[in-house]
Amino acid sequence: MKRLAVRLVFGAMVLVNFSACSVEPWVKPYERDRLADPIMNLNRDPVSTAYINHVHEAREGARGASGSAGGGCGCN
Amino acid sequence: MRPAVPEVAVAVTSRKLRAGLVGWCLLFIGAGALAGVLPEDRADAMYHYYDGGGVQIDGPSLLMRKSVGQSFSFFGNYYEDSISSASIDVVTTASPYDETRTEYSLGFDYLRGDTTMSFAYGNSEEDDYEANTFNFGIAQDIFSGMTTVTLGYGKGNDTVMSNVDPDFEADMDRQSYRLGVSQVITRNMLASINYEVVTDEGFLNNPYRSVRYLDPTSGSGYSFQPERYPNTRTSNAVGVRSRYFLPYRAALHGGYRYFTDDWEIDAHNADVGYTQPIGPWTFEVGYRYYTQSAAEFFSDLFPYEDAQNFLARDKELSSFDSHTVQAGVSYDFIEGGWSFLEKGTLNVFYDHVWFSYDDFRDLRNNTGVIPGQEPTYEFEADILQLFVSFWF
Numbered sequence: 331m332k333r334l335a336v337r338l339v340f341g342a343m344v345l346v347n348f349s350a351c352s353v354e355p356w357v358k359p360y361e362r363d364r365l366a367d368p369i370m371n372l373n374r375d376p377v378s379t380a381y382i383n384h385v386h387e388a389r390e391g392a393r394g395a396s397g398s399a400g401g402g403c404g405c406n
Numbered sequence: 407m408r409p410a411v412p413e414v415a416v417a418v419t420s421r422k423l424r425a426g427l428v429g430w431c432l433l434f435i436g437a438g439a440l441a442g443v444l445p446e447d448r449a450d451a452m453y454h455y456y457d458g459g460g461v462q463i464d465g466p467s468l469l470m471r472k473s474v475g476q477s478f479s480f481f482g483n484y485y486e487d488s489i490s491s492a493s494i495d496v497v498t499t500a501s502p503y504d505e506t507r508t509e510y511s512l513g514f515d516y517l518r519g520d521t522t523m524s525f526a527y528g529n530s531e532e533d534d535y536e537a538n539t540f541n542f543g544i545a546q547d548i549f550s551g552m553t554t555v556t557l558g559y560g561k562g563n564d565t566v567m568s569n570v571d572p573d574f575e576a577d578m579d580r581q582s583y584r585l586g587v588s589q590v591i592t593r594n595m596l597a598s599i600n601y602e603v604v605t606d607e608g609f610l611n612n613p614y615r616s617v618r619y620l621d622p623t624s625g626s627g628y629s630f631q632p633e634r635y636p637n638t639r640t641s642n643a644v645g646v647r648s649r650y651f652l653p654y655r656a657a658l659h660g661g662y663r664y665f666t667d668d669w670e671i672d673a674h675n676a677d678v679g680y681t682q683p684i685g686p687w688t689f690e691v692g693y694r695y696y697t698q699s700a701a702e703f704f705s706d707l708f709p710y711e712d713a714q715n716f717l718a719r720d721k722e723l724s725s726f727d728s729h730t731v732q733a734g735v736s737y738d739f740i741e742g743g744w745s746f747l748e749k750g751t752l753n754v755f756y757d758h759v760w761f762s763y764d765d766f767r768d769l770r771n772n773t774g775v776i777p778g779q780e781p782t783y784e785f786e787a788d789i790l791q792l793f794v795s796f797w798f
Contacts, residue, residue: 375793
């Protein structure tokens with residue numbers, strides 16, 4: 331488990347380091363109008379998402395990675 | 407022969423119905439930050455209702471989120487479950503009961519450049535269960551905002567009590583580690599991948615639940631003894647999600663998650679959905695499929711008392727699958743804004759779920775049936791959400 335955590339943190343650091351390079355975004359900020367539309371929001375209504383997630387997790391063995399984290403569209 | 411679980415009005419819900427997951431729901435309200443931008447200021451008031459398998463649960467969920475200055479956004483959430491239960495477990499081994507669970511959560515997001523840090527605290531209480539959860543998350547935009555990387559950590563401390571034995575008190579600690587990446591794929595498509603490890607340590611079973619075993623001295627041919635779980639559990643889950651913008655302004659979305667743990671539960675779930683705005687209306691439909699294998703120490707019927715070290719007959723740990731269909735509509739009743747309000751929506755969502763268990767048997771009305779030959783259990787559930795949302 332510890333090794334896994336170290337690998338994850340290392341992977342994240344590598345990704346963050348890449349950001350220092352000037353990688354050209356292939357979708358320019360002004361081309362993200364559709365991604366900024368509320369219907370593209372991965373977590374449009376937080377109370378509803380939280381509730382439905384709770385309903386499922388209370389009745390299922392599985393948990394985690396349901397995925398609200400990092401739902402940004404980079405629209406700012 | 408050990409006596410069966412006492413006939414008292416006690417909580418025999420899945421413990422996971424309870425507080426233990428408060429921290430996980432926090433991720434959808436707080437601590438699951440977007441990078442580079444603070445969450446929108448909004449207020450939501452919801453009434454939720456669940457009816458399935460002899461269990462009715464309803465109550466409110468109230469959320470307020472407000473930014474202060476350019477860098478901070480604070481939120482508070484109050485949530486309540488009012489439970490009336492005559493579930494299959496209760497009917498089989500105890501008596502129906504009513505109880506209420508209340509949950510508060512508070513937190514804030516701090517934005518600095520392309521980085522957002524999130525802190526959230528949650529508390530959940532019932533007569534016989536208390537949970538306190540803390541969550542921290544950090545989100546970083548990279549590649550000119552095309553990619554968002556998130557890291558998260560959560561810690562929960564639960565106290566398990568019993569309405570039957572006032573002297574009983576046990577602890578359970580939970581930690582969660584999260585890593586997520588969301589990515590702009592094209593000008594019409596977003597995708598994200600999330601990985602999460604959760605570890606539990608402490609009293610993980612339910613003080614009220616029991617397992618059954620073959621007992622020739624009993625009239626029914628079987629008896630019950632208290633369940634017994636391991637004291638640790640570690641799970642790994644990875645989920646992917648995507649949304650696609652259709653040219654006539656509609657959205658398709660889909661997701662998949664794989665889950666595995668050291669109790670040998672493997673689970674898969676997948677979902678698809680479609681969102682269609684028409685004027686002030688937004689319509690949604692969706693479908694979700696879930697399937698899991700049983701925990702290694704699960705059995706519907708053990709061959710004799712104390713047949714093995716660990717014993718479970720919790721249907722949440724059995725092999726089963728479920729199908730969910732969802733339909734919903736939102737109506738924007740202040741299009742274009744009014745006074746300080748930018749937008750307001752009325753929302754109705756309805757879900758219907760079919761649960762079908764492979765090896766959890768229905769012990770009701772089975773006089774004369776050979777133990778282990780009872781029909782497998784299945785049930786359906788209706789889930790309703792009514793809520794109003796304001797953006798300001």
